Amino acid sequence: MARFDAIDNWVTSYAGHFIIESERKGYSIPSAFKQKWISFQKKTAQNWRFDTRYKQSANDQAYRLFTLALAGQPEKGAMNRFRESYGIPQLSRWLLAAAFATTGRSEVADNLLDVRTQEQKRSTVIIIMAVRSVTKL
Amino acid sequence: MGNNLQPVRIEDSNSAFLEVSSFPSINLEKRMGYLLDYPHGCTEQIISAAFPQLWLKDLTGSDAGIAHTASTNVTEAINKNHFKTDG
Secondary structure (H helix, E strand, O other): OOOHHHOOHHHHHHHHHHHHHHHHOOOOOOHHHHHHHHHHHHHHHHHOOOOOOOHHHHHHHHHHHHHHHHOOOOOHHHHHHHHOOOOOOHHHHHHHHHHHHHOOOHHHHHHHHOHHHHHHHHHHHHHHHHHHHHHHO | OOOOOOOOOOOOOOOOOOOOOOOOOOOHHHHHHHHHOOOOOOHHHHHHHHHHHHHHHHHHOOOHHHHHHHHHHHHHHHOOHHHOOOO
C-alpha cells in the first residue's frame, strides 16, 4: 500500500516517474496508484515554500514538479513561484527546466539554464542586500 | 579491405572478432546481466533495476530473450506492493 507521507519525497517522485514512463511504454499500470500519487504530488507542491537553507527540499520540489508535468498535470503556479526564487540549487534548476520544457515552455527552460542570467541575478541580489544593509544602518 | 590476409600461428587455434559501430561499445550484455538479476528489494532499488529495462528493447532490438526478461521484470516491479493503494 502506498502511504506517500511516510516515505521519502524523492522516492515518491521516482516511483511516479517510473510508473508514468512504464505507461508510456505500453505497460498497464495500477490506476488507483496514479490517481493517488497525482493528488499527493499536487497538494505537496502547492504547500511547499522555498527556503535556501534546505537544498534537498528544493530538489524534491523540482523533481515533484517535473514528474507532475510528465504526468500531464503540471502545477504551473508552483513552477512559476519556484522559478522566481533566488538561489535555486543547480540540480533543482535542471529539473525545473525539464518541467517547463515538458509543458512546452522551452524558452523558460533555456533561461533557467543560462549561466549568464544566473550570474546577473546573483549580482542583483548582492546589490539589493548591500543596499538594504546600508539603509538599515 | 584487402582479402590477402594470411592467418598467423596454428590454424584454428585462435579467434578474434571485429565490431564496427557508430557509437562506443557499452558492453550491454554484461551490464544488463547484472541488472536483470538485481536482487535487492526496497522501493528505490526495485525501481532502479526496472527503470532502464523499459528502454532495453530499443537497444537490443531483435534479441527476444532479453526483451522478454526485461518486460517480465518491469511488470513484476509495477505489480509490487509499493504501487498498490487502499483507495
